[in-house]
Amino acid sequence: MNPRLMTPWRELVEMVRMAANAVKTNILRSSLTILGVFVGVFSIIAVMTGIRVLQQNLEDAMNGLGANTFAFQRFSGISFDAADWEKYRRRKPFRIVDLSQLERRVTLAQAVSASANFGSGEASSRYAQTSPNIPGNGMTPEGFTTQNLTLGEGRGFSAADDDSGRLVCVLGFDLAAKLFPRGSPLSESVKFQGISYKVVGVLVQRGALFGQSRDNFIAIPLGTARRLYGENLSVQLQVQAPNRDTYAEMVEQARGVMRTMRQVPPGDDDDFEIVSNESAVSQFRSLTSAIRLGVAAISSIALIAAGIGIRNIMLVSVTERTREIGIRRAIGARKRSVMLQFIAEAVLLSEVGGALGVVGGILFGNLISFVVKAPPVIPWDWVGIGLAICSAVGILFGTYPAWKAAHLDPIDSLRYE
Amino acid sequence: MSLIRIQNLARRYVMGTETVHALRGVSVQIERGEYLAIMGPSGSGKSTLMNLLGCLDTPSEGSYELNGKDVARMSDNELADIRNREIGFVFQSFNLLARADALHNVELPLIYAGVPPKERRERARQTLVNVGLGDRMHHRPNELSGGQRQRVAIARALVNSPSIILADEPTGNLDSKTGVEILSLFEELSRRGNTIIVVTHEEEVALHARRVIRIRDGLIAADETNPHPRAVVASVSAP
Ligand SMILES: Nc1ncnc2c1ncn2[C@@H]1O[C@H](COP(=O)(O)OP(=O)(O)O)[C@@H](O)[C@H]1O
Numbered sequence A: 001m002n003p004r005l006m007t008p009w010r011e012l013v014e015m016v017r018m019a020a021n022a023v024k025t026n027i028l029r030s031s032l033t034i035l036g037v038f039v040g041v042f043s044i045i046a047v048m049t050g051i052r053v054l055q056q057n058l059e060d061a062m063n064g065l066g067a068n069t070f071a072f073q074r075f076s077g078i079s080f081d082a083a084d085w086e087k088y089r090r091r092k093p094f095r096i097v098d099l100s101q102l103e104r105r106v107t108l109a110q111a112v113s114a115s116a117n118f119g120s121g122e123a124s125s126r127y128a129q130t131s132p133n134i135p136g137n138g139m140t141p142e143g144f145t146t147q148n149l150t151l152g153e154g155r156g157f158s159a160a161d162d163d164s165g166r167l168v169c170v171l172g173f174d175l176a177a178k179l180f181p182r183g184s185p186l187s188e189s190v191k192f193q194g195i196s197y198k199v200v201g202v203l204v205q206r207g208a209l210f211g212q213s214r215d216n217f218i219a220i221p222l223g224t225a226r227r228l229y230g231e232n233l234s235v236q237l238q239v240q241a242p243n244r245d246t247y248a249e250m251v252e253q254a255r256g257v258m259r260t261m262r263q264v265p266p267g268d269d270d271d272f273e274i275v276s277n278e279s280a281v282s283q284f285r286s287l288t289s290a291i292r293l294g295v296a297a298i299s300s301i302a303l304i305a306a307g308i309g310i311r312n313i314m315l316v317s318v319t320e321r322t323r324e325i326g327i328r329r330a331i332g333a334r335k336r337s338v339m340l341q342f343i344a345e346a347v348l349l350s351e352v353g354g355a356l357g358v359v360g361g362i363l364f365g366n367l368i369s370f371v372v373k374a375p376p377v378i379p380w381d382w383v384g385i386g387l388a389i390c391s392a393v394g395i396l397f398g399t400y401p402a403w404k405a406a407h408l409d410p411i412d413s414l415r416y417e
Numbered sequence B: 001m002s003l004i005r006i007q008n009l010a011r012r013y014v015m016g017t018e019t020v021h022a023l024r025g026v027s028v029q030i031e032r033g034e035y036l037a038i039m040g041p042s043g044s045g046k047s048t049l050m051n052l053l054g055c056l057d058t059p060s061e062g063s064y065e066l067n068g069k070d071v072a073r074m075s076d077n078e079l080a081d082i083r084n085r086e087i088g089f090v091f092q093s094f095n096l097l098a099r100a101d102a103l104h105n106v107e108l109p110l111i112y113a114g115v116p117p118k119e120r121r122e123r124a125r126q127t128l129v130n131v132g133l134g135d136r137m138h139h140r141p142n143e144l145s146g147g148q149r150q151r152v153a154i155a156r157a158l159v160n161s162p163s164i165i166l167a168d169e170p171t172g173n174l175d176s177k178t179g180v181e182i183l184s185l186f187e188e189l190s191r192r193g194n195t196i197i198v199v200t201h202e203e204e205v206a207l208h209a210r211r212v213i214r215i216r217d218g219l220i221a222a223d224e225t226n227p228h229p230r231a232v233v234a235s236v237s238a239p
């Protein structure tokens, strides 16, 4: 007897090939089952793509603070909990006086800055004017480093600008382009909320975050804002460490100083938030983990339903093809070959739905990239996971029908009508 | 060494409280190159014997040696391998895969033997040419006549060069003229050295074989050598 040439690999290839033929002929009546897999994979891929787009956008855009910098805020970066908002709202705002205290007592800091939003308004130049929705920001000179604002033209604010409350301004990239379509805005005058400022600098473009331009604002020295809008402006405070190594220690020092300043009793929680680029990203992650969990639940249900559908279709298929199975066994198919063939069929069936779900999910999930004006994303890891889950579903739910097929009695099967 | 040696082969079917004795103790030796007919009335145990010879079934009692190896004690995988390379089955109802064309049907045993695609396609094609279906490779069973289907089945049985061709009433579903064509094909195969065992209940068929075993009620009633087997060619002229 010549030795059997069939290697496990060849066997797998051949059985998958046979299975592919069977799936081709069965595709229509399997469409409901395929739809089930589609829904399961689609929901995973669509949501993961969407989250990935937002996260990418957030990470790209999260240079709102400089390196090794954090900000004191009343509000946490992201929260959808109404009770949280209530808690945040009752917190004492930060005042400009806090800045000098921090400067003095947080000895590990390299720079401390304060900024305040003093309201939106209309900005105009001699060439153009905007709608009345341009935010106005008061900034101390260090704010350009702590908030990672890079000047494209001109200069930032000097200590003298700040101290004497000079009427100078720095424009965001988009606002500068709008107000001064031709030529340099430097030394030109811009009117904001009825007051004229001399342009001393223009920032480089920062791009959009969550679909909102971050280049459409005007900045003036905080001292100027205080002079014009009063000492009671609520501010945000930024604190920068000289390097990565001292950052954590500095945060703790600053936290202690802030607790003392705000008279937080020992043992109580902070009545302020410490926000950094990293904390914003990780906050986004934990926020989306609830969404991820929900999607995992939905797609699990869809996939289990689809798996049961696959099992039933395969059981029907085994019965219908009893004779075929008998023939294969009679001409020398081992039980294992028959089993492999039917499992491969279940897996392929599942993968058809999975592949459609992947394509659909990527397309749908990337709709959000149009909304937030971010580049589209293909979450390759989730594509892999999705397709792997499909295979698992096929194997899990195809094994019993395949086992049944493999263990049919060859003689009975050959007689089956 | 005989190709086939069976001794006291018995097969019982238990159905509820009843036991059917399909074979009650059959002993036969078959040599390489024989052309043997098994005859007997319906229900006498012919198919049961064929299934045992073809390793589709295992006996309740007795021994079966094929090429000197004891088949009764083989594992499921070993039996599958024996069916794949030692046995070529031809059935009354053809038993072709309806969805596959003639070429693929003939290729099938070679797939399970692990023959690579190119080689097996070539061998399947050659075998189809040999049974006179060189121009029907890509026809599906339902596009072929009964005789052509049975030729495809015979090609499938032959393609892996088995030791024995087992045909269980191969002409039972064919008109007599087509049946004769198939028989002449068997004769041709026999002349080329194949071992062939044909089950039939038509005396006409048995006249062509060189040896006839008659079975009745699960026992061998007669084992006759036919000194002058009739050539099929002669009977073609007499319908
Ligand atoms: N799978 C089976 N279960 C029960 N009885 C069977 C089975 N196969 C065959 N038989 C019985 O065994 C006897 C011989 O059957 P079989 O070998 O098919 O006869 P033949 O092919 O000569 O017509 C018959 O009585 C038949 O009813």
Ligand SMILES: [Mg+2]
Pocket (backbone or CB within 6 Å): B046, B047, B048, B168
């Ligand atoms: Mg029979």
